[in-house]
Amino acid sequence: MPGRTEYLVHPDADAVAEAIAEQLSIRIAQLQAEQPDRLVQIALTGGRIATKAYQRLAADGPSSPVDWTKVALWWGDERFVAADSDDRNDQAALAALVPALPLTDTNLNPMPADDGQISLDEAALAYGAELGNTAFDICLLGVGPDGHVASVFPDHPSFEVSLQAEADTPVIPVRDAPKPPPLRISITHRVINRSAEVWFTVSGSDKADAVGWAVTGNKQVPAGAAHGTERTLWLLDEAAAARIPVDLLN
Numbered sequence: 174m175p176g177r178t179e180y181l182v183h184p185d186a187d188a189v190a191e192a193i194a195e196q197l198s199i200r201i202a203q204l205q206a207e208q209p210d211r212l213v214q215i216a217l218t219g220g221r222i223a224t225k226a227y228q229r230l231a232a233d234g235p236s237s238p239v240d241w242t243k244v245a246l247w248w249g250d251e252r253f254v255a256a257d258s259d260d261r262n263d264q265a266a267l268a269a270l271v272p273a274l275p276l277t278d279t280n281l282n283p284m285p286a287d288d289g290q291i292s293l294d295e296a297a298l299a300y301g302a303e304l305g306n307t308a309f310d311i312c313l314l315g316v317g318p319d320g321h322v323a324s325v326f327p328d329h330p331s332f333e334v335s336l337q338a339e340a341d342t343p344v345i346p347v348r349d350a351p352k353p354p355p356l357r358i359s360i361t362h363r364v365i366n367r368s369a370e371v372w373f374t375v376s377g378s379d380k381a382d383a384v385g386w387a388v389t390g391n392k393q394v395p396a397g398a399a400h401g402t403e404r405t406l407w408l409l410d411e412a413a414a415a416r417i418p419v420d421l422l423n
């Protein structure tokens with residue numbers, strides 16, 4: 174069952190990135206205070222706004238209220254390219270966070286890269302096995318202008334497969350993605366929707382239609398079919414929030 178939905182609208186993209194970083198610090202620290210004996214499970218997203226938020230978290234560094242040694246970082250999707258490719262979603266996050274925070278390999282769960290040995294299908298299966306039944310405390314999701322989340326695209330086989338994913342295939346290979354590069358690995362709606370909290374991170378007027386569709390329950394867009402079991406939080410700038418019905422914002 175979907176939990177409550179909340180909206181935090183900020184003037185511009187920089188303010189949204191600040192808010193994502195601040196909200197993450199607060200919520201992770203809260204979870205750690207409540208349950209000190211376990212790792213807090215976070216799924217990261219690629220995208221410009223999330224990257225700015227990671228840089229902000231890194232800048233907070235030692236003054237952060239979060240015990241980063243007790244956080245597990247996952248990725249919601251990845252471009253199936255070489256490990257050192259700038260095209261990978263994890264590169265920006267790792268470049269910002271790892272030098273600044275006490276994160277070691279035990280905290281990091283990047284998706285497999287195309288090393289010329291592992292196939293796309295094997296990579297998706299391997300990540301699914303690593304993930305197992307993990308339910309994210311927070312699953313961050315960027316949103317494309319078409320309403321895609323992770324690497325699940327509208328009017329594309331990935332969406333149907335994502336909605337129908339079985340427990341033993343929580344992570345899927347994606348081919349012919351409409352946004353390059355064409356080969357990708359993605360968590361499915363099964364995984365997204367078992368997260369306690371799903372946080373959408375969105376900025377820019379080109380996202381306004383997609384946001385409007387998603388928040389009014391349009392199940393034809395991947396973002397509209399994604400929600401947290403406890404909370405779905407939209408972190409947006411005013412331009413991206415332009416088509417959210419006023420009564421939802423109040």
Ligand SMILES: O=C(O)[C@H](O)[C@@H](O)[C@H](O)[C@H](O)COP(=O)(O)O
Pocket residue numbers: 218219220221222223250251252262314315316317318322323324352353374375376
């Ligand atoms: O794998 C990708 O191609 C990106 O990660 C992509 O899915 C991104 O998350 C959204 O398009 C939002 O990106 P922006 O925040 O940059 O608009």
